Amino acid sequence: MLLKNKQSPQHFDIQKSILSTDSQFWVSNVNFQSISTSFLTVKSKEIMKEKNIQIGVQHIRYSKNKFICFTNAFLTILRNKKQEIIGIQLQKIENKIEVYGQIQNWIGILMKECISLDFISNYNIVQLIGSGSTANVYQVRSKIDGLDCAIKVFDKEQFDQDYSIKQSILFEIQYLKLLSHPNIVKYLGVYESNTQIIIILEYLAGGDLKSNLEDKQIGEDQIKIIMKSILGGIEQMHKLGIFHRDIKKCNIMLRNQNSYDSICLIDFGLAEKANQENNYLFKYCGTPGCVAPEILRKQKYGLKVDIYSVGILCYQLMFQKDPFKSNTTKEIIVKNFLGNIDLPMTTSISKNGINFLIGLLQIDPKIRFSATQALNHSFLQDKITLSRNNNVSYKKKESIKLKPIIYHNSRNISPYNISKTSPCKFYLKTQRSTSSKYDKLQNESTKIVSKSFLLKNYQKMNTK
Numbered sequence: 001m002l003l004k005n006k007q008s009p010q011h012f013d014i015q016k017s018i019l020s021t022d023s024q025f026w027v028s029n030v031n032f033q034s035i036s037t038s039f040l041t042v043k044s045k046e047i048m049k050e051k052n053i054q055i056g057v058q059h060i061r062y063s064k065n066k067f068i069c070f071t072n073a074f075l076t077i078l079r080n081k082k083q084e085i086i087g088i089q090l091q092k093i094e095n096k097i098e099v100y101g102q103i104q105n106w107i108g109i110l111m112k113e114c115i116s117l118d119f120i121s122n123y124n125i126v127q128l129i130g131s132g133s134t135a136n137v138y139q140v141r142s143k144i145d146g147l148d149c150a151i152k153v154f155d156k157e158q159f160d161q162d163y164s165i166k167q168s169i170l171f172e173i174q175y176l177k178l179l180s181h182p183n184i185v186k187y188l189g190v191y192e193s194n195t196q197i198i199i200i201l202e203y204l205a206g207g208d209l210k211s212n213l214e215d216k217q218i219g220e221d222q223i224k225i226i227m228k229s230i231l232g233g234i235e236q237m238h239k240l241g242i243f244h245r246d247i248k249k250c251n252i253m254l255r256n257q258n259s260y261d262s263i264c265l266i267d268f269g270l271a272e273k274a275n276q277e278n279n280y281l282f283k284y285c286g287t288p289g290c291v292a293p294e295i296l297r298k299q300k301y302g303l304k305v306d307i308y309s310v311g312i313l314c315y316q317l318m319f320q321k322d323p324f325k326s327n328t329t330k331e332i333i334v335k336n337f338l339g340n341i342d343l344p345m346t347t348s349i350s351k352n353g354i355n356f357l358i359g360l361l362q363i364d365p366k367i368r369f370s371a372t373q374a375l376n377h378s379f380l381q382d383k384i385t386l387s388r389n390n391n392v393s394y395k396k397k398e399s400i401k402l403k404p405i406i407y408h409n410s411r412n413i414s415p416y417n418i419s420k421t422s423p424c425k426f427y428l429k430t431q432r433s434t435s436s437k438y439d440k441l442q443n444e445s446t447k448i449v450s451k452s453f454l455l456k457n458y459q460k461m462n463t464k
């Protein structure tokens with residue numbers, strides 16, 4: 001998949017870029033804040049000049065009131081025959097400028113805003129680290145600063161077959177660029193060639209939460225650290241009106257192994273702006289067993305779908321099992337749709353912890369916590385006794401591996417054809433529930449489950 005495009009960047013026809021926008025190159029009257037000033041050689045319209053120029057977050061100050069807006073400009077790093085960096089070229093459709101001199105510290109700033117060209121000259125591939133249906137993820141080493149990065153590589157070919165893939169990648173880049181939080185993976189830039197889009201991310205060396213917790217049982221204090229970190233990242237996303245929609249152990253990574261406060265949210269492939277009209281690129285999507293019931297029930301939904309998924313994660317951490325565990329994906333979806341969750345009897349989790357969990361897993365999103373409410377819950381405000389963090393015990397491996405699903409052409413089709421006003425009832429079984437009441441609930445849900453599967457409308461699902 002990688003190394004397809006060995007051509008030089010000049011061979012990339014920027015007119016065919018899917019990332020560029022029609023924005024101006026030369027601008028004036030900019031609210032400019034300088035990050036750094038350098039004395040450099042500038043080549044513009046075949047004229048070379050030596051001058052002091054300043055770089056800001058999105059602009060270069062060329063002269064007193066003349067700026068270059070480099071957002072979505074094409075960036076090429078210029079090298080000499082010895083492959084040493086000697087400058088950069090910035091280009092939009094009609095305009096081009098070359099800058100030579102000591103600009104090493106400019107490259108990171110430019111890369112975040114620009115569309116970079118010529119991936120091959122700037123990175124060495126270390127290894128393949130992940131493979132999904134739309135992208136492969138590699139660990140690479142930068143030839144610019146020697147640091148390791150992760151790259152997510154998308155083949156453009158797949159855009160012809162499915163428009164929504166292209167749109168979701170544009171969203172992924174847009175939101176990664178926008179988000180800046182210690183618990184969200186850092187976006188470093190994007191490359192485009194004739195055949196590929198490559199997103200550059202910070203490399204998270206600590207592995208994902210799934211493999212970190214593989215055969216460990218962690219204590220309540222560590223659960224609090226994980227919850228605080230993940231909800232902190234989600235709170236920032238939600239403040240910007242964006243939901244993630246695929247929060248689960250595989251999409252949560254650690255910067256440093258076993259250091260749970262270094263947790264980062266990754267994979268914004270299903271992220272979108274929440275809206276009142278419920279008009280989404282992907283409507284029925286998420287990972288079976290981790291998704292909010294309102295998505296599966298064809299109801300309007302919003303930001304709080306993420307909180308439910310955090311609730312599922314919290315449940316998994318507290319009880320070392322999946323709340324909707326079943327042998328088939330179909331059964332998992334049905335249980336998830338119903339949302340009946342059994343809270344096991346345990347003395348290892350405090351009452352306050354259970355109370356917190358119930359707030360996250362409320363079926364009714366109106367009652368369900370928001371990210372801020374969850375962060376303010378006394379469970380997360382309690383003092384964390386660090387000495388208990390070291391008490392890690394081991395449990396049996398669980399083998400379930402689920403991929404996110406998207407119901408194609410699903411805008412108006414529910415997988416179950418059960419209407420919004422479905423009479424299903426949803427319960428959280430608390431420790432105090434009597435068994436007879438629980439049996440009654442089980443019977444009710446069994447009836448509904450079998451009814452669901454009698455429906456012919458069970459749609460073919462596609463993984464993303």
Ligand SMILES: Nc1ncnc2c1ncn2[C@@H]1O[C@H](COP(=O)(O)OP(=O)(O)O)[C@@H](O)[C@H]1O
Nearest residue numbers: 129130132137150201202203204250266267269
């Ligand atoms: N920044 C990163 N650092 C290290 N590994 C990563 C990083 N981003 C992704 N990965 C690895 O690649 C896998 C797939 O990446 P992800 O963004 O989740 O793509 P997909 O949409 O295919 O699930 C992840 O589960 C993780 O193992």
Ligand SMILES: [Mg+2]
Nearest residue numbers: 132250251267
């Ligand atoms: Mg993923």
